[in-house]
Amino acid sequence: MSLEHFPPLMFAALVAVLLLGFPVAFSLAALGVASGGVAIAMGWFPAGFIAALPLNVFGILSNDLLLAIPFFTLMGCVLERCGLAEDMLDSMGQLFGPVRGGLGYSVIIVGFILGAITGTVAGQVIAMAMISLPVMMRYGYSMRYATGVLSASGTITQIVPPSLCLIVLADQLGRSVGDMYKGAWGPSILQVLLFALYTFLLGRFRPQDVPGIPKEARTLHGWALWGKCLRGIIPSAVLIFAVLGSMGGLPGIDHAIATPTEAGAMGALGAFVLAAVHRRLTWPLLQGAMTSTMRMTAMVVFILIGSRAFSLVFQGVSGGVWIEHLLSDLPGGQIGFLIAVNIFIFFLAFFLDFFEIAFIILPLLGPVAHKLGIDLVWFGVLICVNMQTSFMHPPFGFSLFYLRGISDTLYKEGKLPRKVLSRDIYLGAIPWVVMQLILVAVVIFVPQTVTAFLDKEAVVDTDKVQLNFQSAPERPDEEAAERDDPSKLFGGSDAKDSREAK
Numbered sequence: 187m188s189l190e191h192f193p194p195l196m197f198a199a200l201v202a203v204l205l206l207g208f209p210v211a212f213s214l215a216a217l218g219v220a221s222g223g224v225a226i227a228m229g230w231f232p233a234g235f236i237a238a239l240p241l242n243v244f245g246i247l248s249n250d251l252l253l254a255i256p257f258f259t260l261m262g263c264v265l266e267r268c269g270l271a272e273d274m275l276d277s278m279g280q281l282f283g284p285v286r287g288g289l290g291y292s293v294i295i296v297g298f299i300l301g302a303i304t305g306t307v308a309g310q311v312i313a314m315a316m317i318s319l320p321v322m323m324r325y326g327y328s329m330r331y332a333t334g335v336l337s338a339s340g341t342i343t344q345i346v347p348p349s350l351c352l353i354v355l356a357d358q359l360g361r362s363v364g365d366m367y368k369g370a371w372g373p374s375i376l377q378v379l380l381f382a383l384y385t386f387l388l389g390r391f392r393p394q395d396v397p398g399i400p401k402e403a404r405t406l407h408g409w410a411l412w413g414k415c416l417r418g419i420i421p422s423a424v425l426i427f428a429v430l431g432s433m434g435g436l437p438g439i440d441h442a443i444a445t446p447t448e449a450g451a452m453g454a455l456g457a458f459v460l461a462a463v464h465r466r467l468t469w470p471l472l473q474g475a476m477t478s479t480m481r482m483t484a485m486v487v488f489i490l491i492g493s494r495a496f497s498l499v500f501q502g503v504s505g506g507v508w509i510e511h512l513l514s515d516l517p518g519g520q521i522g523f524l525i526a527v528n529i530f531i532f533f534l535a536f537f538l539d540f541f542e543i544a545f546i547i548l549p550l551l552g553p554v555a556h557k558l559g560i561d562l563v564w565f566g567v568l569i570c571v572n573m574q575t576s577f578m579h580p581p582f583g584f585s586l587f588y589l590r591g592i593s594d595t596l597y598k599e600g601k602l603p604r605k606v607l608s609r610d611i612y613l614g615a616i617p618w619v620v621m622q623l624i625l626v627a628v629v630i631f632v633p634q635t636v637t638a639f640l641d642k643e644a645v646v647d648t649d650k651v652q653l654n655f656q657s658a659p660e661r662p663d664e665e666a667a668e669r670d671d672p673s674k675l676f677g678g679s680d681a682k683d684s685r686e687a688k
Contacts, residue, residue, distance in 0.1 A: 189230050193505035196221050200496065200546070210542050211485075214492030222499040231502045243494050247487065250447055251357050256483040257450025258348055261429075261457040263475035265303050266313065268461035270422065274299065275317045277414040286389035287396035289322055290335045294381045297339025298374070299419065301346035302426045307577055311340035311588040319593065320601045321399075328395035330614030331388065333593075333606065337578060337585040338381060338618035344540065344574035346374045347435050348453070351573065353446060354486075354544045355566040359552050363446040367435030369567045369636040373629055377571075380621045421460055429453040437639040486541055493545035506553060513554045520558050524565075524630050527551055528572050532623075535576030539584070543573060564636045568629045571622070578619045586611050 196217075203213040222236040274296045282288035282295075293314055300310050315336050322332040344351050347367035356366040389396045427436065433449040434442035444452065461467040500506070516522040534543060548569065555565045577585035593606035629635055 189228075189503060190508075192221075192225070192230070192503050193500065193508040196496075196500055196503070196505060204538060204542075209488075210538070210546075211488035211492035214489075214496045214546065218492070218495030218497075218499045221496075222502075225499060225503050235502055236499065239495060239498055242498060243491050246490060246494055249357065250445065251353070251363065252486075252490075254353050254363070254446040254450040255350055255486055256479050257447065257454050258350055258353070259482045260475060260479045261450065261453040262303070263478045264454070264457040264461050264471065265300075266310075267471045267474060268457075268464050268466040270300070270303070270460065270464065274415075274419070274422075275314060281412075281415055284398045284400075286393055286398050287385040288398055289318060289325075289327065290331065290385040290396055291382060293318055293335050293339050294342075294378060294385070297342050298346060298378050299422055301343030301374075302348070303422050307340045307343055307585055308588050310343055311337060311585050312592050314339065315589055315592045316596065319606075320596065323603055325399050326394070326397050328392075329606065329610045331395050332614070333589055333611045334614035334616075334618045335381070335385070337583070337589050337611070337615055338622075340585050340588070341574045341577045341622075342374065342377055344577070345370050345377065345567070345570050347371065347430055348450075349570070351540045351544070351570050352566070354541065355548065355570055358544055358548045359562045359566050361562050361566065362434075364434035364439075364442050365563050365640055366566055367430060367433075368437055368639045369563045370570065371437060371639050372635040373567060373571050373625060376628065376635060377622070377625055380625060381618070384617065384621060421463065425453065425456040425460065428456065489541055489545050493542075493549075496546070497549050500550075506550065509550045510554050510557065513551070514557065520560055521630065523555070523558055524560070524568065527555075528568070528626055528630070531569060531572050532575060532579075535573055536579065539576060540570075540573040543569075543576075561633070561637060563640060564629075564633050567636045568626065571629055572626050575619055575622045575626075578615050578622065583615065586615055 199217055199221075200214075203217050204210060206213065219236075225231055226233050226236065275292060278292035278296050282291045285291065297310060297314065300313075319332060319336060323329070343349060347370055349370065352366045352370055353363055356363040385396065429449050429452060430436050431439055432442065432444040432452065433446050434440070435449075458467060461471065513523055513526070516526055518525070531543060531547065534547065538546075552562065552565070556562060577583050589611055590606075590608060593602065593611075596602045597605045
């Protein structure tokens with residue numbers, strides 16, 4: 187076996203190991219160490235190369251940027267449990283209810299707002315399904331539309347800042363988290379508009395699928411209704427703008443006053459304040475939030491260690507060069523590369539979540555994208571838009587699993603008039619996956635959807651550069667005479683007398 191054949195064999199073994207279903211972190215670490223042993227035995231690199239792995243891992247884990255992950259996770263877990271979703275869905279549902287598809291609009295809008303606050307797909311899908319699914323079924327909404335909009339609205343959190351996915355992508359691509367957040371605003375808003383447009387068209391051509399709620403079913407009217415809506419939206423908006431604005435993650439803000447880690451800590455503190463305002467800040471809430479944060483952080487760390495063990499050996503056997511040659515020669519240049527990469531990640535997301543894709547695949551693709559002249563912020567946001575489909579496409583979408591579980595629970599509790607079939611959940615997800623793929627195509631062919639929100643780089647015209655030199659001020663005659671007299675440099679007249687005495 188030659189060195190040229192080893193990188194593709196490692197990559198094929200990677201795919202095979204991931205499909206086994208064994209925990210990804212340990213599979214990667216075992217494959218990396220075993221491949222390193224083979225490479226040392228074959229003399230492709232010395233044993234000291236793999237011996238540097240512990241220091242390499244320690245250097246990665248000491249990255250301050252990764253501290254933002256537990257802070258933002260804690261913020262999301264606290265807000266997920268403090269009743270914010272329930273209040274917002276109730277008020278928004280009554281506000282939009284009389285309109286055709288009004289409950290769908292409220293789920294989409296609340297999903298967008300909660301995505302910018304909590305950042306957790308599971309919490310959003312479960313919370314919105316518990317509140318909205320019984321109401322939608324009661325008033326005759328199509329089962330497939332109801333399950334689809336609930337699942338898809340929960341996945342918006344993947345691309346709405348401050349998404350954990352964007353933090354990881356920024357770290358892996360070596361770009362600013364603030365720039366990644368700015369670039370994600372365009373696609374996230376387009377995603378909401380696509381979902382709303384689909385709901386509007388369904389209300390025009392199939393009004394029986396998305397009927398309006400009778401006005402007599404509304405319990406709030408006028409300023410009481412608007413006041414309840416604003417009480418849920420304004421504190422959330424203040425927290426979003428404070429966290430993202432402090433780290434330069436909003437369009438129009440060209441500098442940051444806090445690092446992502448500091449902004450995450452401020453967001454976690456703000457989440458405690460909002461929970462206290464809603465009178466839900468209890469010890470069980472804190473215990474559950476901290477437990478979820480611990481599990482998420484531990485999972486990320488172990489995946490990072492395993493992926494580093496694999497990537498170190500893969501790069502040591504010139505795997506990066508193999509990937510570069512493989513993808514650089516694709517027809518179509520940048521567009522051909524982006525299309526091929528997104529098709530590959532779309533199918534890979536059937537089996538892996540976004541953390542695993544970001545830590546395993548992205549370090550291999552990032553250098554190739556940079557060499558092809560692709561803006562890495564655009565590339566990272568594009569990959570993030572694609573990876574949200576991993577929660578939606580049947581049969582492995584986690585968002586569909588969450589909805590399946592909560593719908594069964596609601597039916598057993600008697601809150602649903604009939605059982606939700608798995609067929610309705612899977613078929614209902616297909617139109618929303620298509621809309622997510624449409625957004626991927628839009629971001630590929632219209633990069634301005636990402637780059638328009640980034641700070642414009644200063645362009646310097648070298649032909650118009652002028653160099654101005656300022657001359658030093660002239661000294662008085664006495665200082666000039668003293669400077670020109672060598673004797674003054676050695677003590678003046680005293681030095682001259684001593685020399686004459688000698």
